[in-house]
Amino acid sequence: MQTSEHLKTVMNELLQTTALIADDEAEQLVNGIISSKKVFVTGAGRSGLMGKSFAMRMMHMGIDAYVIGETVTSTFTQDDLLIIGSGSGETKSLIPIAQKAKELGGKVGVVTISPDSTLGKLADFIVKLPGAPKDQEQNSYQTVQPMASLFEQTLLLFYDALILRFMEKKELDTHTMYGKHANLE
Numbered sequence: 103m104q105t106s107e108h109l110k111t112v113m114n115e116l117l118q119t120t121a122l123i124a125d126d127e128a129e130q131l132v133n134g135i136i137s138s139k140k141v142f143v144t145g146a147g148r149s150g151l152m153g154k155s156f157a158m159r160m161m162h163m164g165i166d167a168y169v170i171g172e173t174v175t176s177t178f179t180q181d182d183l184l185i186i187g188s189g190s191g192e193t194k195s196l197i198p199i200a201q202k203a204k205e206l207g208g209k210v211g212v213v214t215i216s217p218d219s220t221l222g223k224l225a226d227f228i229v230k231l232p233g234a235p236k237d238q239e240q241n242s243y244q245t246v247q248p249m250a251s252l253f254e255q256t257l258l259l260f261y262d263a264l265i266l267r268f269m270e271k272k273e274l275d276t277h278t279m280y281g282k283h284a285n286l287e
Contacts (some may be wrong), residue, residue: 103145105271108190109118111119115252116252116255116256116259118232119231119232119233119256122231122232123229123230123231123256123260124229124230125227125233126160126261127227127229127230128229128263128266128267130227131185131211131213131229131264132264132267132268132271133228134158134183134211134226134227135165135183135185135264135268137269138181138182138183138209139166139179139181139182140166140167140168140176140178140179140181140183141157141160141165141166141167141168141182141183141184142167142169142170142175142178142182142183142184142185142187142203143156143157143160143167143168143169143184143185143186143187144169144170144184144185144186144187144196144199145186145187145188145193145196145257146188146193146195146196147191147255148251148254149187149188149189149254149257152187152254152257152258152261153169153185153186153187153224153257153261154169155258155261156185156211156258156261156262156264156265157169159261159262159265160189160265160268163209163268163269163272163274164274165166165264165268166177166278170184178202178203178206178208178209179206179207179208180206180207181208182184182203182208182209183208183209183210184199184200184203184209184210184211185210185211185212185213186199186200186206186210186211186212186213186214186218186221186225186274187213187214187257187261188212188213188214188219188221189215189216189233189253189254190215190216190219190223191212191214191216191217191218191219191220191221192216192219192220192221193221196208196221197220197221197224200212200221200225201224202282204224209227210224210225210226210227211225211226211227211228211229212224212227212228212229213228213229213231213234213257213260214229214230214231215230215231215233215253217230220277226280229260231253231256231257231260232252232253232256233253233254244267
């Protein structure tokens with residue numbers, strides 16, 4: 103099979119995921135972002151990379167957003183929201199971060215395949231995304247892509263869709279956001 107055919111397969115899988123995301127769950131997360139003083143994002147591996155891109159876009163919108171583990175990450179308080187992207191919801195390095203956020207009185211949002219997971223049970227907001235776990239042993243969603251690729255790709259697109267919804271609610275446009283884009287490049 104040619105690369106273009108593989109790309110069509112990936113795109114078709116992504117198209118199928120959009121109808122499986124609950125709008126009410128997404129709306130609760132957007133409202134959680136709006137009502138928070140600061141927003142913190144984390145995830146492990148590729149999910150973490152998707153979270154970093156989300157934090158960057160939030161910064162462009164004027165949201166006080168941080169990535170857990172970066173040297174410029176601020177203090178988390180009871181007025182803040184932690185958003186975790188984790189397909190399994192069982193990532194060992196992320197569970198203590200969620201627990202600490204709860205201890206500090208803040209809110210936790212989890213975007214996951216597994217709402218009944220440890221992270222899901224700690225969450226104030228849960229958004230279930232379709233996809234397969236990286237081990238694919240308990241795969242209820244059929245995908246030809248390896249490991250958790252479909253979840254990670256859907257996560258990036260979902261985060262971008264949240265940005266669009268936030269822009270609608272706050273009446274922001276690309277030109278306004280571009281004013282916060284890095285200019286020392």
